[in-house]
Amino acid sequence: MTILRNVLALAFAAGLGSTTLALAGGMTPEKQADARTKVETAVALANIAKADKDGEAMLVAARMLAEAGPVAEQGAKMKDGKPTLMDAGKMAKMAKEMGADAKKADAIASAATSNGETARSDGYWYYSCDSYNNCQWIYAGY
Incomplete structure (x- = not known):
């Protein structure tokens, strides 16, 4: 029985070692x-x-969207098979127009790329609801 346990434990450990999480x-x-x-x-x-026209908010x-990665605009149509992404740079400019601190807004706008994507370009976040109306943000890879 001890040998069988050892064999099973080794097989399990080998399986875990060779498996990579997707x-x-x-x-x-x-x-x-x-x-x-x-x-x-x-x-x-x-x-x-x-x-509320709240520039600081x-x-x-x-800033939070720029850190999280590309986010698809809710309700926007796909273009060439890709979603329309929220643009953190435009949002920072909008915040500045609403009275937010200009230096902070410029820093966030310059950190964000022109099309709203950040360093990760392998996918994007999108909002999905199932038939039971359970909704959540899901990260989809390209």
Whole structure:
């Protein structure tokens, strides 16, 4: 019985050692959860900032989106098979127009690329709902 346990333990360990997890964008589960939380919060904050014309809130939303990675605009149509992405640079400029600190807004705008993508270009975040109306942000790879 002891030999059988050892063989099973070795087989299990070998299987774990050779298996690689296929995670979104090569992110660990912790990083993926952190990015998803930032996306959820930033999109909600951006919507509130637009409604209330709050430049500081918009600036925080832009910074959070720039850190989380590319985010598809909700309800926007796909172009050439790719989503229309939220643009953190434009959001920072909008925040500046709403009265946010100009230096902070310029720093965030310059950190964001012109089309809203950050350093990760292997995918994007999009909002998805199932038939039971359970909705969440999902990272999709290209």
